[in-house]
Amino acid sequence: MPSAVLRSLHVYPVKALRGSSPAHAVVEPWGLSGDRRWALADPAGRAVTQRQRPLLTLAHAQPDPDGGLRVSAPGRDALTVAVPDASSAGTVVVEVFGSKVDAVPAGAEADAWFSDYTGADVQLVYMGDPAHDRPVDPDYARPGDTVSFADGYPLLAAATASLDALNALVAQGDHAHEGPLGMERFRPNLVIGGTRPWEEDRWERIAVGEVVFRVVKPCGRCAVTTVDPRTAAKGKEPLRTLSRHRRTNGKVLFGQNLIPETTGTVRVGDPVRVLATRGGQPAGDPGPAVA
Secondary structure (H helix, E strand, O other): OOOOEEEEEOEOOEOOOEOEOOOEEEEEOOEEOOOOOEEEEOOOOEEEOOOOOHHHHHOEEEEOOOOOEEEEEOOEEEEEEOOOOHHHHOOEEEEEOOEEEEEEEOOHHHHHHHHHHHOOOOEEEEOOOOOOOOEOOOOOOOOOOEOOOOOOOOEEEEEHHHHHHHHHHHHOOOOHHHOOOOHHHHOOOEEEEOOOOOHHHHEEEEEEOOEEEEEEEEEEOOHHHHEOOOOOOEOOOOHHHHHHHOEEOOEEEEEEEEEEOOOEEEEOOOEEEEEEEHHHOOOOOOOOOOO
16 A cells, blocks of 8 residues: 655635645644635625635635635735634624524724735635634534634645546546646645555555544535636536536535544644544555446
């Protein structure tokens, strides 16, 4: 069996914006430190993502050491945003995939910057306490599992071998000109190399360095993956190919959702060990064909 290793780390301070790729990151119970603690909301309080505003893929959020942000986008002056204080700013309710979160408004300057950039009335908000604000889907969680503004789970892992396999399928399809696709399409937190294609389908528990994660379910993919992160233009891939080769229960799948069992620091280059697999299958078996 090849030796699996953590190839890269990705932290997205603001949901839907570009993030950063640090050499190491702290794993907290609700995800990587600083990951998706901020989000944009529309006037009805619904989270705004690239599904509604593909242009967000060109905006970049970098964390400040104090927890604040520096945001930038093509053709715009950069903006620094401090962590808002709930005692003075109050809170608003933001809906993220059916769950409602009490969030802290970042202020008029940030709202104006993002509203002007997106061409829509949006508000930047901050999640003050991910330890309590948003529980994970109880069908897959243990009591006390929580998540930030991520779609549903604390972390997402993806494998380079599976991306290579997907790109080989894209190249055989009717939209081959859209490939090869980069891993940034899938917005993972952990990118793992040294595996066989789709091997991660069988993982149940893994350790990255000394931090242990439950592999709770495959990630169902949406139209965000069809947005080219270089141009913000929409295409057909990878959903067209995934729907033909990686479809189950009405979902097209790529990557695995993780919940931390322990906390600590993970580093690029850390070994990735498979601690348990589903159905007693050997850890090195390739993942199942999904149709």
